[in-house]
Amino acid sequence: MEDRLYDTKDIIYALATPWGSAALAIIRISGEHSIELLSSVFSRPRALCDADSHTLVHGFLVDPENKQHVDEVVVSVFRDKRGYTGEESAEITLHGSLVVVREALQLLGRIGMRSASPGEFSFRAFMHGRIDLTQAEAIHEIISARTSVGKAMAMNKLEGALFDRIEELKQRVLKVVSSVEVQLDYAEDEIGGDIEFPFEEVTFIHKRLDELAYSYKIGRLYAKGAKIVIAGSTNAGKSTLFNLMLRQERSIVSDIHGTTRDFIEAELSIAGIPVLLYDTAGFREASSDSVEVEGMHRTGRLLDQADVILLMLDGTDAQRAKATSSTLIQDSRCIVVWNKTDKALSLEIPEGSIAISAKTGFGMDTLLNEIAKRLLNDTTTTGQDQIVIESQRQYDALTRASAALKKAFEFAEDEVPLDIIAIELDEALDALGSLTGDVASEEILEQIFSGFCVGK
């Protein structure tokens, strides 16, 4: 609902620094009693609440549910009328790991703060006389670039295919809504009895919404970590690469464990994305060793789950390398890595492949860049769905819509009255409307009149 924007009563938050890995990140919050609310997830609530304006308070953001520290932070305190917005506000400086930032943002959302709309901080600053009104035109542009009221503007915000997909789902929800609303607007005898709740359609939409939400790659990658599997024939240099990657990346979190016949797993981060890196047993022509056979099975399972596969080929033995790995090369998740280029000087590297020397470190930058590019472009998903959503806001709206539809489904199963089911359906419509344009009650009526033969 668009009204939210003008409501200066809400406490709003937003990441003030770019969304990306950096040494530090700043989250800004603003609104009456915002510091008090923040103190509920701060390790030193008293110190924060008592802090004077324009002072810094050091402490931890704490998840109240499990008492875990989210991050060590410094909070800049701005008392009433003194912050950028002219309201009580605070700036939380935290470490710039995206995992941490994401957790911190979610924490603020959980305690009742609201993710700010574009331009909202500036709007409040105007409202409180902090910024000259001559800039009004600028804010108009900022705010209008947002979704709802101007659908055309919304299209600038949402990539075409994504807009179409969400809009299509919204239209489907609208149809479901109208099939319920028609029964609330016309009596039993006027529309010839009850209309059955479209269970199948609701399930369909809710599944599509979940898929779209799941495509929020950054969110997904940061929540679970990307799986990168090094595969290849024996003696291709997999372990050397594995160790090299760990050495080059300083952010190793856990120790190496496992055995080479099974697989070895380590956590590291590439371009700020948490990565689970696996070194696997090498491929080999028919083995009779039962331990090794089991190892191969496990490698197969790992490969199934991988976001990126680094297929290591021995540059000094090109023929054998190709013979052992022919099926994997076809896999779109695969990055073909030719190793030992220091020795195989005459090797011709096919296009799309990467040449490295795990021994000398040659080509490592190129490889790491390629991995990061793959992860961020999401060419790694195995699903057919190429559409991905881009922001936390879209993710939130899609999950809100999906949850509401699920609830409506359950209510309908339990034969809860239609006027209550309608509330959940409206919620779903409202959430999707926040992305592709609000739905006015007129549109619902339109749908009713065109879809149902109504009236006595």
Add this chain to the structure above:
Amino acid sequence: MDYDAIVIGGGHAGIEAALALAKMGCATLMITQSLDAIGRLSCNPAIGGLSKGNLVREIDALGGEMGHLIDKTMIQFRILNRHRGPAVQAPRAQADKFSYHRFAKETLECQSKLSLFQDTVVDILLEQDGSTICGVITERGHHISAHAIVLTTGTFMEAKIFIGEYDAPSGRLGEPAAVGLGTALREKGFTVGRLKTGTPARVKKSSLDFDAMLIQNGDLPLLPFSFDYDTVNRPSMDCYITWTNEETHKIIRENIHRSPLYGGKIVGTGPRYCPSIEDKVVRFAERDRHQIFVEPEGVGTEEMYLNGLSSSLPEDVQSAFIHSIRGLEHAQVMRPAYAVEYDYLDPMQLHLSLETKQIKRLFIAGQTNGTSGYEEAACQGLIAGINAALSLRNEPPLVLSRTEAYTGVLIDDLVTKGTKEPYRMFTSRAEYRLNLRHDTADQRLTPKGYSVGLQPEETMNRLKEKLEKIEAVKELLVSSKIDGKSCIDLLRKPEIVINDMLDDIPQLHEYDEAIRYQVNLDVKYEGYIRRQDRQVDRFVRMEKILIPDTFDYDALDGLSTEAREKLKKVRPSSVGQAGRISGVRTGDVAILMLALRRRGRSTPDES
């Protein structure tokens, strides 16, 4: 001045306006084209229905008359949507048309300070300033002066009826249109548009075969619309259901070219929610039958109303398709179906008080504003009447919010967005409909009716008593336990209703069913209503940021051109209302708020 106020028109809007004005102490004159047509139910013989029933109860709660009239004349009663959710249930009653008119006329006649006069108003009179109303001119040449006028001309302004190739300047079949007033208002600068509506044929009861139809009984006991008493004592008559068939549709399709609608003779827009039979047949070609309700027009009349068969086809076609319907094979048509096209005034020319922006103390209500339906007309008439009286007292108008009444939703929609087709109330137009249950209309509105002087002390006491009982039952539930569980918590479960607890909490028997019913719903919907509260709060805050009527939108930089034009036309009274105007975008509202804030700062006494 001859009168404090004049009400033009004696329909459902006019009745409420005239009674409100007189009860609030204004010497009032009602001018109507025909005293015999006061309170006539021109179309279907029924009052109420989904959201419309709520409107009737809101009118009653404020101190209007419609609830009393239908309670005295109902001949069948039903609660609709019993199984679809309490928030959208509503009462509907079939009415005895003739007694409805007679009681309406009698009520007006008995009202002190109210006079009735039969004539046709052809023009309005303005003060020297050209922007304040001061009287009317009638067809027979009377100049009658008054401080305030409420215009409720319904479908009669420049009206024309159509039956196939036939057309005539009538507002209802056999009743002349009000010619002249529409033109006069056009000349004074009002934007006037054309709308269309229609009504089905009436057939003779003794010529019908009811054995071939499905009988539709009413609910018993009959319950009153009014909050002033608990029971009604009226007969309950049956309605009947039959269906069109392929033959009916074939006749219609073959003659569709003879419809003035398809031939382009009618330019006005008709209601999509109440399509004519030819519309249904054309638009829903896949349907092999449509439902027809055969409803009595009253006690002591043979006329039966064929609900669902409204049409503007020629009479020979009408007879043919009626006779193709089971049970109606030998039906004797007493009045044909017809379409009527009429002038309406663009309601965006009105303030939320229903006073015109252009002419002071000229109020417009009812179908003239582009609505459809007796209830929609009546609630506007009541608000216009109240506000005309308040303006004569120099008091601020009564404006109901979208959060507190369907009436508020209706007027806000009309004034803010205008309408392109006859506007009918729907529950889905109300964003907070859970708060607008028909059984809570008295709680929401009776205090307002009392404060303007329409509701007497007794009604307030009655309400107070009811609220105390509701509180007492709730406390009883809080303090009672069944198997160690609090009864109020038990009641929150969907499968349990309050009457299941009668055995365990015998004290509940001391309270009426109506009280128990309301507590039951209050408890069950509490969680959902609370969920809405945050939205309602936000909504109310936006409504409270007022925009002065003199606000200069041209001086405001940064507004889009469309928004500027719309804002200048509607002249919203609050930022909330501004945000609901189509074409006004979020950014425009933001700028408006900034400007208002700056204005507030520079003149601190205003904010």
